[in-house]
Amino acid sequence: MAFDHRALIEEIQEQYREADGHRPWIVGFSGGKDSTLLLQLVWLAVKELPIRDRQIYVVCNNTLVENPKVIDYVDGVLNKIKEEAHKQSMPVIVKQTTPALEDTFWVNLIGKGYPSPNNIFRWCTERLKINPTTKFILEKISDSGEVIILLGTRSDESANRAKNLKKREVKGSRLRKHILPNAYVYAAIKDVKTDDLWQYLAQVPSPWNASNKELITLYKNANSGDCPLVIDKTTPSCGNSRFGCWVCTVVKRDKSMEALVENGEDWMEPLMELRDVLATSRDDESVRETRGRDGVEREGRLGPYKPEFRAQFLKLLLEAQREIQIDQPEINLINYQELVAIQVLWHRDNIFNYNVAEVYSRVFGTTIDLKGTNDRVIKEKEMLKDACGDDEDFQLINELLALQKSKTILMNNRGLQNDLENHLGRFVQNKKTDLL
Numbered sequence: 338m339a340f341d342h343r344a345l346i347e348e349i350q351e352q353y354r355e356a357d358g359h360r361p362w363i364v365g366f367s368g369g370k371d372s373t374l375l376l377q378l379v380w381l382a383v384k385e386l387p388i389r390d391r392q393i394y395v396v397c398n399n400t401l402v403e404n405p406k407v408i409d410y411v412d413g414v415l416n417k418i419k420e421e422a423h424k425q426s427m428p429v430i431v432k433q434t435t436p437a438l439e440d441t442f443w444v445n446l447i448g449k450g451y452p453s454p455n456n457i458f459r460w461c462t463e464r465l466k467i468n469p470t471t472k473f474i475l476e477k478i479s480d481s482g483e484v485i486i487l488l489g490t491r492s493d494e495s496a497n498r499a500k501n502l503k504k505r506e507v508k509g510s511r512l513r514k515h516i517l518p519n520a521y522v523y524a525a526i527k528d529v530k531t532d533d534l535w536q537y538l539a540q541v542p543s544p545w546n547a548s549n550k551e552l553i554t555l556y557k558n559a560n561s562g563d564c565p566l567v568i569d570k571t572t573p574s575c576g577n578s579r580f581g582c583w584v585c586t587v588v589k590r591d592k593s594m595e596a597l598v599e600n601g602e603d604w605m606e607p608l609m610e611l612r613d614v615l616a617t618s619r620d621d622e623s624v625r626e627t628r629g630r631d632g633v634e635r636e637g638r639l640g641p642y643k644p645e646f647r648a649q650f651l652k653l654l655l656e657a658q659r660e661i662q663i664d665q666p667e668i669n670l671i672n673y674q675e676l677v678a679i680q681v682l683w684h685r686d687n688i689f690n691y692n693v694a695e696v697y698s699r700v701f702g703t704t705i706d707l708k709g710t711n712d713r714v715i716k717e718k719e720m721l722k723d724a725c726g727d728d729e730d731f732q733l734i735n736e737l738l739a740l741q742k743s744k745t746i747l748m749n750n751r752g753l754q755n756d757l758e759n760h761l762g763r764f765v766q767n768k769k770t771d772l773l
């Protein structure tokens with residue numbers, strides 16, 4: 338074998354036995370080649386130890402818009418890890434994280450009208466990838482005081498990675514500081530070269546009984562690179578030609594999805610078409626508002642998607658789901674909670690011409706119960722109108738409330754103060770103009 342895996346296993350054992358056993362290990366696992374090698378070496382190292390008293394969390398994030406082929410494979414692997422950890426008495430707990438409802442791709446794009454992401458407005462990585470994992474890491478820091486995060490980052494992958502790995506090194510230690518307080522990073526496989534990695538995975542069977550061959554085939558068919566677990570903005574992710582979100586419009590072409598379709602996964606074609614719609618829509622002025630969600634018009638910047646585009650895209654998405662489910666009934670492109678959240682957001686944005694339940698029933702021919710989301714918002718508005726009496730007061734308070742709610746329902750009060758001040762400022766300005 339081209340790299341000294343035995344020396345690496347011994348080094349991992351040494352790190353595991355350090356007198357800081359209260360600090361759990363959190364292994365970032367994406368199911369890709371790097372994190373598979375990392376977990377495999379950690380598993381083999383710890384398995385040989387008579388005392389395994391340090392907890393190991395295997396954390397894997399699902400953006401809910403993962404390539405369905407990849408997520409299917411990763412879910413299968415995670416199940417095997419859980420089963421084998423139990424059978425082999427390994428101190429391994431698998432944790433799958435997902436974005437908070439208010440952060441999911443569809444809630445932001447269809448619900449709030451955020452344009453599909455690009456390099457200038459890349460609103461997705463933090464919401465879909467960084468926040469869910471950070472939340473889990475913070476929970477563990479709060480439970481244990483400190484944590485050690487194991488990442489499959491390798492210098493070989495890019496010059497940038499090599500630079501990032503050098504930063505924050507703790508002198509005389511294999512650990513480096515993470516940007517989160519009380520968190521350290523151990524990049525155990527940083528010096529393993531890509532060719533050696535593949536050779537190792539091809540030769541050494543998976544200790545949790547998954548098939549490394551399947552992983553190799555998946556990479557081959559998708560002609561793809563890796564998308565590691567993204568835990569902060571310095572972790573490389575979402576670059577070109579790798580497994581990422583199937584909706585990704587940050588990359589020009591989703592080469593991995595194209596390659597999968599070429600290799601026989603024809604059922605993915607509707608996903609490619611949807612992605613193309615997303616890619617072209619972001620620069621199409623006819624489907625974008627001229628003002629931002631806060632009502633402010635900014636030079637050279639378009640606002641959110643118009644209501645008709647949001648409704649039309651939801652219809653396309655549900656139609657794609659219906660088509661795909663003929664052959665792949667287990668694949669869901671959007672979930673029920675997201676549909677409810679979108680309906681609530683449409684009403685918060687005063688969109689009453691379109692209704693999620695109606696779009697749904699037009700596509701599937703069945704009704705969906707969105708648990709009175711419409712009634713609740715309508716009732717709130719009626720109560721507010723009664724209380725205000727004056728139409729103008731009602732409108733202003735309603736708009737301020739909408740602003741406040743769009744921030745609180747999405748658990749994000751960032752900028753609320755500014756938005757409220759801007760809104761009030763504009764109201765006063767309009768008043769003054771009226772009086773002139």
Ligand code: SF4
Nearest residue numbers: 461462575581582585
């Ligand atoms: S893969 Fe693309 S869509 Fe997904 S988080 Fe990264 S940049 Fe955003």
